[in-house]
Amino acid sequence: MGVNDTRSIGRDGATVPAVLVLEQLAVGEPGTTAELAEAVGISEEEARSLCSELVERGDLRRKELRSRETTFTVWYRPAEGMETSPEARAERVIASLSVPGASEMMRDWRRDAVRASYEFLCEEEETTTTELVSSVYSAHSAGYTDEEKWWAMVDERLACLPGVSRTTDDAATVWRFDAQ
Known part of the structure; x- marks a missing residue:
């Protein structure tokens, strides 16, 4: 991982965006x-x-007690300028996502694919993986020529966005958005 990478590996092996740490703190309420x-x-x-890293970006403050x-x-x-809607939080997470790609433009396209998937889910509120892929992939293929590889990139990133949950049974994976 690079110095500018905003993700960390959690105990379960999944990557954790820095924004998820930020969201654990209510405005003005400190945490150790x-x-x-x-x-x-x-x-x-x-x-x-x-x-x-969040302090460097100006999203968090530090104090020694x-x-x-x-x-x-x-x-x-800090109290000033922090958005609390799921969409605003999701935008911050998407902007910090580590995505594969040889150039910054390619990585931006891939973040856009995650964003488009999130927006589709927000509109639908509930959908299956099959419906999501068939609705979003063609317009936001992000350089992928194969839906399965595209979905492998989007899947884990979509799952970490605010308000998103998924359940899997024998028939399908169902994605839900709850604005909370």
Whole structure:
């Protein structure tokens, strides 16, 4: 992973966007590195790294607190300018997604494919993988000539977006959007 990568590997092996750490904090409410790590399911070292990156981007603030026994760091969200709608949060996550591609333009096309899939799901509120792929792939193939490879790229990224859930049974995978 590069220095600018906004993803971390969680305990279950899945990648975690930095924005998911950010979303654990209510505006103005501090959280410790340990609390954030536990909430997102990553190590404290990974949480600290993601929080530091969010501080650099201006999305998070850091403060050192001292007591007689110890000093510890708390992280908090600034009050100004933070959108809280699922769509606004999703846009921040999509912008930070690590996607494959040889050029930045190709990576942008692939983020656009994830965005288009998310928008389709938001409109439908519930759909199957088959319906989603048949509705989105042709207009947003993102350089993929094969639907299965395209879906392999979109699938895991769509699943990490706010308000998105999926259930799988013997017949199909059903995707749902809940604006919460």
